[in-house]
Amino acid sequence: MYKELPKEPVVDILYRSTLIDLVRQSSAKRVAEVGVYAGFTAQAVLDACGDQISEYYLVDAWRLFKACELSPPIGVQRQWQANFDGVAVECCQRMLPYSAARIIRLWSVEAATLFELETLDLVFIDGDHTFGAVTSDIKAWLPTVRRGGLITGHDYGIVCEDANVKGAVDAFFAADEIQILPGSVWVVKKK
Ligand SMILES: C[S@@+](CC[C@H](N)C(=O)[O-])C[C@H]1O[C@@H](n2cnc3c(N)ncnc32)[C@H](O)[C@@H]1O
Numbered sequence: 203m204y205k206e207l208p209k210e211p212v213v214d215i216l217y218r219s220t221l222i223d224l225v226r227q228s229s230a231k232r233v234a235e236v237g238v239y240a241g242f243t244a245q246a247v248l249d250a251c252g253d254q255i256s257e258y259y260l261v262d263a264w265r266l267f268k269a270c271e272l273s274p275p276i277g278v279q280r281q282w283q284a285n286f287d288g289v290a291v292e293c294c295q296r297m298l299p300y301s302a303a304r305i306i307r308l309w310s311v312e313a314a315t316l317f318e319l320e321t322l323d324l325v326f327i328d329g330d331h332t333f334g335a336v337t338s339d340i341k342a343w344l345p346t347v348r349r350g351g352l353i354t355g356h357d358y359g360i361v362c363e364d365a366n367v368k369g370a371v372d373a374f375f376a377a378d379e380i381q382i383l384p385g386s387v388w389v390v391k392k393k
Contacts, residue, residue: 207292207295207296208240208292210240210242214385215246215385216384216385217243217356217384217385217386217387218242218243218246218247218385219384219385220383220384220385220387221243221247221326221354221387222246222247222250222251224324224352224354224383224387224389225247225250225251225254225255225324226250226251226254228323228324228351228352229254229323230251230254230255230323230324230351230352231254231255231256231257231323232255232256232257232259232321232322232323232324233247233255233257233258233259233322233323233324233325233326234258234259234261234317234322234324234325234326234343234346235247235258235259235260235261235325235326235328236261236262236310236313236325236326236327236328236329236339236343237261237262237310237327237328237329237330238260238261238262238293238328239262239289239293240289240292240293240296241260241292241293241296241297242296243326243328244258244260244293244296244297244300244303245296245297245300248300248302248303252300252302255302256302257302257304258300258302258303258304259304259305259306259313259322260293260297260303260304260305260306261306261308261310261313261329262290262293262305262306262307262329263307263308263309263310264286264287264289264290264293264307265283265286265309266279266282266283266286267329267330267335290307293305310327310329310330310335310338310339310342310343311338311339311342314339314342314343314345314346315342317346318346319345319346320345320346320347320348320349320351321346321348322343322346322347322348322351323347323348323351323352324347324351324352324353324354325343325344325346325347325351325352325353325354326354326355326356327339327340327343327353327354327355327356328355328356328357331357331360331364331365331366331367332364332365332366333366333369333370334370336355336366336367336370336371337370337373337374339355340353340370340371340374341374344392347392348392349392349393350391350392351391351392352389352390352391352392353389353390353392354387354388354389354390355367355371355387355388356385356386356387357386358371358382358386358387358388359386360386367388368388371388371390375390379391379393
């Protein structure tokens with residue numbers, strides 16, 4: 203028997219309802235979430251739209267990434283990595299009841315190359331929030347989205363030293379292509 207999974211810490215989950223609405227309204231069947239952490243959002247989407255989704259790809263490297271590369275002592279880095287490994291296991295356990303779940307433990311840009319062009323209905327980007335990483339994620343994942351499908355992401359409004367989603371999204375797409383939805387979600391319909 204599996205031990206009970208940890209409860210989610212208190213977070214603002216408005217973006218999840220927005221993502222669920224987007225999945226529903228677009229009738230998306232093949233969905234990818236890029237940056238999943240413990241799989242709480244995946245679980246919420248699959249609980250709400252499980253009847254509609256045929257494949258839900260959960261993409262995460264579960265490795266130290268740029269935003270947390272503070273060069274701490276090696277022992278601390280090992281502890282952080284051990285924590286990430288634990289989160290990866292937790293995510294896999296959380297996804298056990300969902301037959302549509304497909305877990306891909308790779309860096310985002312590498313994972314995108316596994317997909318045929320224009321075969322996904324919706325891609326939700328929520329990985330490394332730095333300007334460069336969001337730009338790379340959009341470049342890597344946009345070709346996997348079908349025409350008329352949605353590329354979307356979280357934390358549009360967060361701009362700080364380690365995050366500039368807005369800057370990356372605004373630089374990549376024309377202003378009239380970008381829609382901002384509740385929960386700091388950005389979305390673009392692929393032409
Ligand atoms: C903000 S959390 C994701 C939260 C999740 N979408 C949710 O709603 O619960 C960011 C995650 O992105 C992952 N990540 C960051 N950069 C990545 C990259 N370049 N490739 C793959 N995963 C990455 C991290 O390991 C982390 O688990």
